[in-house]
Amino acid sequence: MNTPHPAPVLQEAPLPKILLLTGDASVMRKFRQLLTPAYTVITANSGTDGLELAYSDSPDLVLCDSIVQDSSGYQFLITLRDDPALKHIPVIMFSRPHVQPNMRKGMNLGADDYLVYPFSGEELLKSVQSRLNRFHHIRETFSYPRENPGLSASVNDTNSMAIHERLSKTESKILGMIARGMSSRDIASFKCISVRTVDNHRHNITKKLQLSGPNALVKFAIGYAGAIAK
Numbered sequence: 681m682n683t684p685h686p687a688p689v690l691q692e693a694p695l696p697k698i699l700l701l702t703g704d705a706s707v708m709r710k711f712r713q714l715l716t717p718a719y720t721v722i723t724a725n726s727g728t729d730g731l732e733l734a735y736s737d738s739p740d741l742v743l744c745d746s747i748v749q750d751s752s753g754y755q756f757l758i759t760l761r762d763d764p765a766l767k768h769i770p771v772i773m774f775s776r777p778h779v780q781p782n783m784r785k786g787m788n789l790g791a792d793d794y795l796v797y798p799f800s801g802e803e804l805l806k807s808v809q810s811r812l813n814r815f816h817h818i819r820e821t822f823s824y825p826r827e828n829p830g831l832s833a834s835v836n837d838t839n840s841m842a843i844h845e846r847l848s849k850t851e852s853k854i855l856g857m858i859a860r861g862m863s864s865r866d867i868a869s870f871k872c873i874s875v876r877t878v879d880n881h882r883h884n885i886t887k888k889l890q891l892s893g894p895n896a897l898v899k900f901a902i903g904y905a906g907a908i909a910k
Contacts, residue, residue: 695719696719697741698715698721698743699722699723699743704745717897719808721735727750727751727753730744735766740770741772741812753786754786757773758826770815771790772795781796792892846889847888854878854881854894858882864882
């Protein structure tokens with residue numbers, strides 16, 4: 681008599697984890713109710729607590745209020761973007777009633793999106809899903825396995841070649857300069873061309889690599905400099 685083998689237990693993939701940072705209790709409650717069915721939501725009401733959770737829980741995305749208890753959301757964003765271990769995390773900033781929004785400031789500091797009050801729950805969910813999809817696409821396409829160093833190097837070389845095949849020689853060089861933190865003005869001065877020409881190159885690179893915008897291009901260049909600077 682054959683002994684039946686137990687059926688394998690299928691483990692469900694963990695839900696994407698969102699760090700919600702706001703000093704407003706009612707906003708925190710409403711956002712949690714809206715997000716919880718599809719996401720794991722962790723919360724903080726201060727920039728200090730938010731950074732601690734970002735380190736300990738490795739969220740897939742941050743929803744950041746422009747106002748938090750111990751500082752501004754902008755200061756939190758600056759700190760996040762300056763930290764090599766956290767700078768890759770997508771950040772969506774949002775404003776509240778009776779708080780003057782500053783979308784340009786948020787985007788210039790590295791926010792991936794900025795929702796200005798009033799916005800609907802549907803707009804919030806669409807923004808979250810869009811940023812997560814883009815982040816996961818880039819991570820899966822251009823990340824390399826750590827278990828096998830030889831395989832990692834091979835995949836690294838393959839993706840580097842694929843990137844260079846999409847870009848012209850000039851675009852590849854400009855992408856390398858972006859990875860080193862050079863601004864459009866710095867690149868223009870170095871290559872003796874106009875800032876507008878550099879911006880046109882940046883636009884073409886963004887389209888060819890199927891990135892979502894200027895911030896995504898900078899993140900891509902910095903995060904995967906090892907694969908493109910060859």
